[in-house]
Amino acid sequence: MILVLDVGNTNITLGAYEGKKLINYWRMNTDRGISSDEFGMFVLDLLRYENIKVSDIEAVVIASVVPPIMYSLEHAFKKYFKLKPIVVGPGIKTGINIKYDNPKEVGSDRIVNAVAACTIYGGPVIIVDFGTATTFCAISSKNEYLGGVICPGIKIAAEALFQKTAKLPRIEIAKPDTVIGKNTVASMQSGMVYGYVGKVDYIVRRMKKEMNENNVKVVATGGMARLIASESETIDEINGLITLEGLRIIYEMNKQN
Incomplete structure (x- = not known):
């Protein structure tokens, strides 16, 4: 299972995929001042509600247009999921x-x-x-x-x-x-x-x-x-x-x- 995040100026949309199937998705306000602990606990609560375990998540992929929030998001996944997110940018294959x-x-x-x-x-x-x-x-x-x-x-x-x-x-x-x-x-x-x-x-x-x-x-x-x-x-x-x-x-x- 993977988590995907679309980080926009107004909202962050988070989705969970099992293979090609979207299990569920959620939206939250984009808070540039959010801490890594706040965000990490928020994601854990969402997954817990869906009976998804941390160990089920094999990767995290992020596209962001809000650079100031990225440190907190990346650190949250490293701390709570032991995963380094794939961040869409230079060096990432897209085929475009x-x-x-x-x-x-x-x-x-x-x-x-x-x-x-x-x-x-x-x-x-x-x-x-x-x-x-x-x-x-x-x-x-x-x-x-x-x-x-x-x-x-x-x-x-x-x-x-x-x-x-x-x-x-x-x-x-x-x-x-x-x-x-x-x-x-x-x-x-x-x-x-x-x-x-x-x-x-x-x-x-x-x-x-x-x-x-x-x-x-x-x-x-x-x-x-x-x-x-x-x-x-x-x-x-x-x-x-x-x-x-x-x-x-x-x-x-x-x-x-």
Whole structure:
């Protein structure tokens, strides 16, 4: 059994795999100040609830975009599981040829998503990840990471409206019945939801044109994926656990036989 961790700016998603089967997964807030003991005990409690023993865990694989938390996470697994985690980064086999000007600038989560998308769906593929930031990644039919787009996430945009204006309220992100809002909250919700639908569809169409390939599949993931996909004309698939699956695949690529 292996543990996989997707460490994002807002949440940490932790999954337990038995072979190719995802046994369960959990989410916690990303607390940059968490200690290794706090995190270690948290993970132990989760596994204990599922009747999973520490001795059952043979490896830990982590993709992180939050460097300040990594010492605590790595130390927790070394102390409580006697395991040195595999951290996705330089030197880790992925099977993806990164065409970025500086490959080191590409977030590990985006590479992990690319690995999963190529394995599950095959290239060419565009991955739209609705996380703290909304990212678009283009992968060719030759498993080349061509590049992508980075935008503020929906929640960041909504919070910015609240923080930077005198009269606009903090709102729940929800789809209103009509684009034309009849009150301030509905108008803001329309801007967030339908505005992002328009943004996604426009960017995806431009990316497809620049990729110049046939049958480009578009896969959405992240917390807001279902909300936006319900109105989008370009999203083909929703896979909320694509990052965890990518981490499992990367482990299979890199494990010592």
